[in-house]
Amino acid sequence: MSGVRGWLTTVDHKRIGILYGISGLVFLLVGGVEAILMRLQLARPAAGFVAAETFNQLFTMHGTTMIFLAVMPLNAAFFNYLVPLMIGARDVAFPRLNALSYWIFLAGALLLNASWVVGAAPDTSWVGYANLTSRQFSPGLNTDFWLLGLQILGVSSLVAAVNFVVTILNLRAPGMTYMRLPVFVWMTLITQFLILLAFPPITVGLIFLMFDRFFGTGFYNPAAGGNTLLWQHLFWLFGHPEVYILILPAMGIVSEILPTFARKPLFGYPVVVYSGVLIGFFGFGVWSHHMFTTGLGPLPDSAFALITMLIAIPTGVKIFNWLATLWGGRIRLQMPLWFALGFIAMFVMGGLSGIMHASPPVDMQQQDSYFVVAHLHYVLIGGALFGIFAGLAYWWPKATGRMLDERLGRGSFWLILAGFNVTFFPMHFLGLLGMPRRIYTYPAEVGWEFWNLVSTVGVFILSAGILVFLWSAAASLRRGAEAPADPWNGRTLEWFVPSPPPDYNFAEIPPVRHRDELWAMKLEGRAPGAAQPAREIHLPAPSVYPLVVAAGILVAASGALSHPALVGAGMLVVVVGVYRWAFEYRR
């Protein structure tokens, strides 16, 4: 089914992946505009470009948008598009649930950004510390938009996580053992487990916040005996694994790109996989390193410092494995590899400042300073976003059937790399000079003007690089050379099907005998299987109910902000939608 209706009712994992990708890129631009506005305000001391209240809204929405509406959906785009292709499946385990995840994500994203329209954008920062978020200190709708939006986005992630765990464990092609799974699929699997275990604590934290704000409970109210640190524990019990939820997929992408462009297998595949598992495991034991300054005491501080430093080991192991993969390879320096190399270099810098934060005495100096802002952008842009751009460059031909322009691609890479470092490296200095984060302006005499100005210049270079990348992507759809099935001499199953792949992915499910199956096939001269399906293939039929259920959730949530009747109406739509869904194929 084509046209708008086809996209609204699609259950095809490739189309859903594309929807996630487009949405993620749009919100990347939205979050980028918010960042530019903040940088313009901070370019000069005592500037009046935006008001303090607006600035609060900008940094809150920038953080929330980049994490939940840009990087997570862009990662989801790769999960959706690639996982079934890489494991040799025709779709995910629950195609309609997959569509539901996307539409719920979109509902949450629209709700969050609707706050701009009514002039009540969230303004308590992306960590929303209690009791700043209480009715007393945040009386407006701002925080309500934030907590409802995040709650909805959490549901979307959880639904998707269940789906992908089952898909990866249960839908593998014959012979696709765990130790033959592409590393990207492994990192996806670990990420889904992190989502499953990390999102419930923030769900509960947000429920308490909702109760405090809507029903007058005292969970975060010290006057009632409540402890505001409860929020911090619940939030960071989610928030730190979330860091790995953002970065592990990028690590998987890079682990796919490096061997292809070094033309040798990934060095130490099992160790890379186990390191990912360890990172995910330790990720649950480090949340209080965000809370060293709250006075938990020397024993918890030491324990959390130790585990935090331990995480550096599997992370370092991965980096050395990547370097060893390149070592002695016959390297083809093409656009995906440039971004992957940029990832390694920039992520190492972010990782090093991360190790500094692991030490409580050091962290207490750096807490809430621009040094932390520098660190987190080195891991989230230098890490996650470079990984995402590497993946976009690598799989763009597969998804669109068009090659990207190599020259424009390299240009965008160097602009992004330069702009990123000019923007964020000075923030290390600013932090050490004592500039706190989340301030809307600063006086002239404190000596922060120069580096702030440099940083603002940098953000325009960075933006130019991202725009060049997106422009080259858009241009390739019109004028790009047609992409063959396997433009990079790939190793994994997705390169075995045409670009773009047919609806059914594989005419015949290929039996897998090797970790780098496609390389093995080419070396052994094995036939890649029939090009046409030997028999007719059953594909999941499109369904409108995922969209209906998500719409019901959006109506119910907007009712919580306006009129209770809307909550009832929305819930009714959800219930009817779920029933129609359950009986869609049942006679």
Added chain:
Amino acid sequence: MTYAPLKDSAHVRAAAHAFGAGTRPAQPPSGDVGRGAEPPSETTTGLDNRKMAMWVFIGSECMFFGSLLATYLVYRGRSVAGPTPGEILNIPLTSVSTFVLLMSSLLMVLALSAVQRGDALGTRLWLFGTPFFGLIFLGFQAYEFTDFVHNGLTLQVSLFGASFFALTGFHGAHVTVGVIWLLTLWVLALRDRLPPADAPVVEVAGLYWHFVDIVWIVIFSLVYLIQ
């Protein structure tokens, strides 16, 4: 066996076997609950997709209830007003409702067994009995909540009230979802639309139901018995 009509002309049209040659059952969204006419054929692990999904979901739910319960425990004794647990919790009464809920798990086992054996009468009986016992439990909870509110324990009055109602309320909401789910299956059984091939559908509901019961055992022990 019936297939969903394929409305999408771009999709390859269907004959008999294999949506994913050897990876899954022969029907459209094979994994979706309600789509149970096939045995759990040939998944990689051999475990039915729907059952695995429920197990994974239950893992996530453990963190959900764990967070609620941890909050209750951390806030124990920190309330500055209102009745204390010792003054208000009625252990004998709640023991009865706990017993009823545990027995509903037994009925759930009987229901699944009846569906698997194709025992129509047993299916109808036990598939009604299970949610009925669930409803009795919910009735006890409604009485308990009303009683507590009359005795001055509300959401707003104290941390004990807030964390108690949040914890037991969300458990009650889970029981409610389970009751609706099981009654839906019961209506299907009444219409002879729950053949043995649909046993996995009932089994998934059963997994959920047993999990919700186990959560209650933990809540009952930690909130009521060990004060």
